[in-house]
Amino acid sequence: xxxxxxxxxxxxxxxxSILVIVFATALGTxxxxxxxxxxxxxxxxxxxxxxxxxxxTEYYTIQVGFGSSDKAEKIKSEVEIDFPELPVKTVFDSxxxxxxxxxxxxxxxxxxxxxxxxxxxxxxxLLKPKKSTK
Numbered sequence: 001x002x003x004x005x006x007x008x009x010x011x012x013x014x015x016x017s018i019l020v021i022v023f024a025t026a027l028g029t030x031x032x033x034x035x036x037x038x039x040x041x042x043x044x045x046x047x048x049x050x051x052x053x054x055x056x057t058e059y060y061t062i063q064v065g066f067g068s069s070d071k072a073e074k075i076k077s078e079v080e081i082d083f084p085e086l087p088v089k090t091v092f093d094s095x096x097x098x099x100x101x102x103x104x105x106x107x108x109x110x111x112x113x114x115x116x117x118x119x120x121x122x123x124x125x126l127l128k129p130k131k132s133t134k
Contacts (some may be wrong), residue, residue, distance in 0.1 A: 058129030059103040060110035064121040072097035082120055
C-alpha cells in the first residue's frame with residue numbers, strides 16, 4: 001500500500017521543524033541572570049547622613065531584665081508579647097545579656113512608658129542616654 005503525502009502532512013512536518021528551530025534558538029540565547037544596578041552617588045551620601053544622624057541621636061531605653069543568653073531570650077519573647085508596639089533588643093554587656101525596650105527621645109515619654117512597663121516587670125530600670133564623646 002502506497003502512502004500519499006497530503007498538504008496537511010507537509011504542513012505538520014514543516015510546523016514541527018519550525019518549532020524545533022525556535023526552541024533551540026531560545027535555549028541558546030537565554031539570559032544568564034547578571035544584573036547591574038546603577039545608582040546616583042547622592043543617594044548613597046544621603047543614606048550615610050541618615051545613618052550617622054540616627055546613630056548619634058541619644059535615646060532613653062528601659063531595661064526589663066538580664067541574665068544568661070537563654071534567660072534573656074525568654075524575657076525578650078515575653079516583652080514582645082506584652083508590648084508589641086515597642087522595639088525590643090538584647091545587648092551583651094559582659095558577663096550578662098540585657099533586655100532593653102523602647103527608644104524614646106523625650107524623657108517624659110520614657111517615664112510614662114516606664115511606669116507601664118514596671119507594672120509587669122518590677123525590676124525594670126529607666127536608662128538615660130549615654131553622653132557622646134565627640
